[in-house]
Amino acid sequence: MSNPPPAARLGQMLCGFWVSQAIYVTAKLGLADLIQDGAATAGELAAKTNTHRLSLYRLLRMLASVGVFVEEGEQQFRLTDVGQCLRSDVEASQRAMAIMSCEEHFRAWCELLYSVQTGQPAFDKVFGMPVFDWLSQHPEQATVFDAAMVSVHGRETAAFLQAYDFSGIQTLADVGGGNGSVLIPTLQANSHLRGMLFDLPCVISRATPNFQAAGLTERCQLISGSFFESIPVGADAYMMRHIIHDWNDEQCLTILKNIHRVLPPTGRLLVLESVIPPGNDPFFGKLLDLNMLVIPGGQERTAAEYETLFAKAGFRLTRIVPTSTELSIIEAHKA
Numbered sequence: 001m002s003n004p005p006p007a008a009r010l011g012q013m014l015c016g017f018w019v020s021q022a023i024y025v026t027a028k029l030g031l032a033d034l035i036q037d038g039a040a041t042a043g044e045l046a047a048k049t050n051t052h053r054l055s056l057y058r059l060l061r062m063l064a065s066v067g068v069f070v071e072e073g074e075q076q077f078r079l080t081d082v083g084q085c086l087r088s089d090v091e092a093s094q095r096a097m098a099i100m101s102c103e104e105h106f107r108a109w110c111e112l113l114y115s116v117q118t119g120q121p122a123f124d125k126v127f128g129m130p131v132f133d134w135l136s137q138h139p140e141q142a143t144v145f146d147a148a149m150v151s152v153h154g155r156e157t158a159a160f161l162q163a164y165d166f167s168g169i170q171t172l173a174d175v176g177g178g179n180g181s182v183l184i185p186t187l188q189a190n191s192h193l194r195g196m197l198f199d200l201p202c203v204i205s206r207a208t209p210n211f212q213a214a215g216l217t218e219r220c221q222l223i224s225g226s227f228f229e230s231i232p233v234g235a236d237a238y239m240m241r242h243i244i245h246d247w248n249d250e251q252c253l254t255i256l257k258n259i260h261r262v263l264p265p266t267g268r269l270l271v272l273e274s275v276i277p278p279g280n281d282p283f284f285g286k287l288l289d290l291n292m293l294v295i296p297g298g299q300e301r302t303a304a305e306y307e308t309l310f311a312k313a314g315f316r317l318t319r320i321v322p323t324s325t326e327l328s329i330i331e332a333h334k335a
């Protein structure tokens, strides 16, 4: 039906989690890796994944109806171009995101009502502690988290490199830089740049082999610590991608003031986030904003909200550079 009636459209929205959970099971069982570029029957896949053949068939048939698989022949399935993104070995892999979203995030989202009533992150209520503390204690899920950041934000890296001119920067610090998936390509694309990766100790341990493999240990310092305590001195530009959206205004001010303290007078701050536009058009940042409420307790912000936040920390927002993705580069200098 090309234009279903309103109740049916709402009904489709309500079933959204059926689809996401079915995608999750596909990701968790590694079905896309088993099929790859070929085709496989439900029976073959059930045998390889130790699952119930008929139930697995029904899962595959349901996902074929929404464009993840194509059923061709007797219970035989191949991946569509969308389904290909569930493979672990493709650049735009969404497998880690599917696992993270439908394990911890899904459990926290069951308490969305609590977040809306209190303004507090449901994650803390369900898991008994803030998400980054929990990840520090759960190394397996932390590795999935790192990969999920690449799943959800990986596309933005090339767009950032294309949109921004790094020629006036000597040393670029990536604050909360995770596994280096932004800083490594930035250093590779700008041979004059030196780098500094700053993150929590367990994250720096996970990131170190990535810098070694890229041959960048001479050009980049890896420093562990908390941005709520202090920020390392020595860079003339401090960037943060998807850090500020993790925190409430008070916490953001602590981070921004810590950067302000170490930034040279002519240095610059680069905050990489989606800037919420006015109007009702679809914008992924508006969905992500609710996820920020539920999981870390942060929020996406409008341009005016960034301007106000920066001013309170002693910064002047100088420009917002758009990219070909929803990511913008929000540039600021000391006021």
Ligand SMILES: C[S@@+](CC[C@H](N)C(=O)[O-])C[C@H]1O[C@@H](n2cnc3c(N)ncnc32)[C@H](O)[C@@H]1O
Pocket: 132, 149, 150, 153, 175, 176, 177, 178, 179, 181, 182, 198, 199, 200, 203, 225, 226, 227, 228, 240, 241, 242, 243, 246
């Ligand atoms: C949403 S991820 C973004 C990672 C990376 N910047 C990217 O864009 O892919 C948030 C990052 O903040 C780091 N982080 C959380 N709390 C921190 C703290 N107190 N000090 C330093 N880094 C922290 C996390 O370990 C994680 O790498």
